[in-house]
Amino acid sequence: MMFLSAPLAVAAVAIIASAAPYTPSGGLGTNSTPPEYHPLSDFDFQSLSLALYQEYIELDLFHHGLAQFSESDFDAAGLNAEDRYLIQFMADQEVGHATLISNMLGQDKAAKQCSYSYPFQSVRDFVDFCQKLTRFGESGVYGFLEHLNARDSATLLLESITTEARQQMIFRQFEGLFPMPEWFIPGITQSMAWTLLAPYITSCPENNTHLAWQNFPALQISNNPNATNTNGPAITHNLSTPLSAPGRTVNLTWEEPGKQVGPDGAYNTSTTAGQAKYVAWISQLNTTYTDLTITGNYSGSTVQPGGDIFGNNTFPTINGTIFIVVTDDNPYVTPFNLTMLNTHVVAGPAMYQSG
Ligand SMILES: *[C@@H]1O[C@H](CO)[C@@H](O)[C@H](O)[C@H]1NC(C)=O
Ligand SMILES: *[C@@H]1O[C@H](CO)[C@@H](O)[C@H](O)[C@H]1NC(C)=O
Ligand SMILES: *[C@@H]1O[C@H](CO)[C@@H](O)[C@H](O)[C@H]1NC(C)=O
Ligand SMILES: *[C@@H]1O[C@H](CO)[C@@H](O)[C@H](O)[C@H]1NC(C)=O
Ligand SMILES: *[C@@H]1O[C@H](CO)[C@@H](O)[C@H](O)[C@H]1NC(C)=O
Ligand SMILES: *[C@@H]1O[C@H](CO)[C@@H](O)[C@H](O)[C@H]1NC(C)=O
Ligand SMILES: *[C@@H]1O[C@H](CO)[C@@H](O)[C@H](O)[C@H]1NC(C)=O
Ligand SMILES: *[C@@H]1O[C@H](CO)[C@@H](O)[C@H](O)[C@H]1NC(C)=O
Ligand SMILES: *[C@@H]1O[C@H](CO)[C@@H](O)[C@H](O)[C@H]1NC(C)=O
Ligand SMILES: *[C@@H]1O[C@H](CO)[C@@H](O)[C@H](O)[C@H]1NC(C)=O
Numbered sequence: 001m002m003f004l005s006a007p008l009a010v011a012a013v014a015i016i017a018s019a020a021p022y023t024p025s026g027g028l029g030t031n032s033t034p035p036e037y038h039p040l041s042d043f044d045f046q047s048l049s050l051a052l053y054q055e056y057i058e059l060d061l062f063h064h065g066l067a068q069f070s071e072s073d074f075d076a077a078g079l080n081a082e083d084r085y086l087i088q089f090m091a092d093q094e095v096g097h098a099t100l101i102s103n104m105l106g107q108d109k110a111a112k113q114c115s116y117s118y119p120f121q122s123v124r125d126f127v128d129f130c131q132k133l134t135r136f137g138e139s140g141v142y143g144f145l146e147h148l149n150a151r152d153s154a155t156l157l158l159e160s161i162t163t164e165a166r167q168q169m170i171f172r173q174f175e176g177l178f179p180m181p182e183w184f185i186p187g188i189t190q191s192m193a194w195t196l197l198a199p200y201i202t203s204c205p206e207n208n209t210h211l212a213w214q215n216f217p218a219l220q221i222s223n224n225p226n227a228t229n230t231n232g233p234a235i236t237h238n239l240s241t242p243l244s245a246p247g248r249t250v251n252l253t254w255e256e257p258g259k260q261v262g263p264d265g266a267y268n269t270s271t272t273a274g275q276a277k278y279v280a281w282i283s284q285l286n287t288t289y290t291d292l293t294i295t296g297n298y299s300g301s302t303v304q305p306g307g308d309i310f311g312n313n314t315f316p317t318i319n320g321t322i323f324i325v326v327t328d329d330n331p332y333v334t335p336f337n338l339t340m341l342n343t344h345v346v347a348g349p350a351m352y353q354s355g
Contacts (some may be wrong), residue, residue: 140193254347
């Protein structure tokens with residue numbers, strides 16, 4: 001109101017007066033505009049299809065873990081029959097999420113379930129993998145929600161991702177970690193999420209949606225803090241020794257571009273970046289850069305940064321399960337324009353287990 005000249009302000013007051021009771025002016029679609037609940041652009045279609053690929057792997061993963069390990073394996077990891085039922089229930093939630101997104105995309109255009117391969121051989125590593133995978137599923141959606149044309153669909157998708165956020169926290173509790181050592185959950189770009197997801201998909205139905213997003217070369221952390229080696233499940237734990245701290249050396253190796261990845265090898269890794277110079281730490285609301293010391297053609301090391309999210313003595317910016325990316329430059333980016341980082345990605349992301 002204070003921006004308006006006097007006559008306009010009078011007109012605005014008149015509009016407010018005719019709006020529904022107790023309804024301030026502004027907002028969009030508040031007048032019972034019918035929702036459409038379908039993609040309004042290629043961007044929407046590809047973003048929702050990426051989310052659908054993610055829901056399908058979670059559905060498969062939770063069933064797979066329950067089938068791969070025996071009841072006594074789970075018991076030995078401190079997870080009893082009721083805990084196993086909770087994992088089963090999470091799989092059921094994924095059926096619901098996949099149905100929702102398929103309905104929005106249209107059953108004939110929606111991608112179908114694929115086949116997968118997983119890197120774990122123990123219950124604890126399964127739980128850790130679930131904790132990391134649900135985090136990139138969650139962050140992958142937060143990164144694009146605000147850019148969708150279809151705002152009604154964005155909200156329904158968010159209403160599924162909030163349950164995914166609860167799953168992520170429960171897997172942390174199954175590991176005996178502090179359940180949520182952050183004030184904000186970071187978003188990542190679609191290409192970053194697809195880079196993390198694609199390597200676990202081995203094969204898809206022949207005509208499944210081909211995703212438009214980029215696959216960056218893979219990034220590995222040789223000395224990622226190991227979250228599985230703790231005291232067993234707990235609602236919450238103060239870790240007497242934090243998993244990591246600022247000043248810790250982090251060693252990285254990455255792949256050259258041009259490798260076939262993803263379902264049926266149908267995707268190739270690529271980069272448009274120049275020489276590797278920095279590591280971007282995408283955590284909470286912040287993207288923080290550290291210098292990369294090159295130690296080989298596809299390897300280097302860096303140092304975990306400090307910094308508090310709103311300045312001194314607020315809360316550490318780097319904490320929880322976060323994303324690191326090797327870049328050729330250190331442009332300032334915000335949660336709203338993180339996509340501007342894509343052209344600077346040499347490799348990654350990898351998921352750093354900072355806390
Ligand atoms: C793939 O083909 C089948 C059989 O023709 C069809 O039912 C399905 O909708 C197609 N899927 C996609 C994603 O186009
Ligand atoms: C963590 O350490 C345990 C042994 O303490 C090992 O079995 C497990 O594979 C490690 N997990 C990861 C993800 O490296
Ligand atoms: C848990 O950690 C917090 C923060 O460091 C500390 O204030 C609190 O005393 C700790 N509580 C227990 C029971 O260890
Ligand atoms: C991360 O948060 C946990 C829980 O508040 C805390 O114990 C830990 O010290 C934090 N890590 C860092 C690196 O500050
Ligand atoms: C990390 O790299 C540094 C410097 O290259 C090296 O001294 C150290 O041994 C490496 N640590 C691990 C765990 O690989
Ligand atoms: C991937 O690379 C191979 C050979 O380098 C090429 O034949 C294929 O068309 C590429 N695929 C995509 C999806 O770019
Ligand atoms: C990098 O690659 C070149 C050519 O393949 C090789 O000669 C050189 O020794 C490598 N450098 C390092 C540090 O590994
Ligand atoms: C993190 O981002 C917030 C919000 O943009 C900003 O206020 C804060 O200064 C940043 N903190 C650091 C350590 O960069
Ligand atoms: C943060 O602490 C440092 C060192 O104690 C001090 O130099 C700086 O002015 C403080 N910054 C803010 C924003 O309070
Ligand atoms: C991202 O947005 C911020 C805030 O608008 C702007 O200062 C920054 O230059 C942008 N970064 C890039 C790489 O465009």
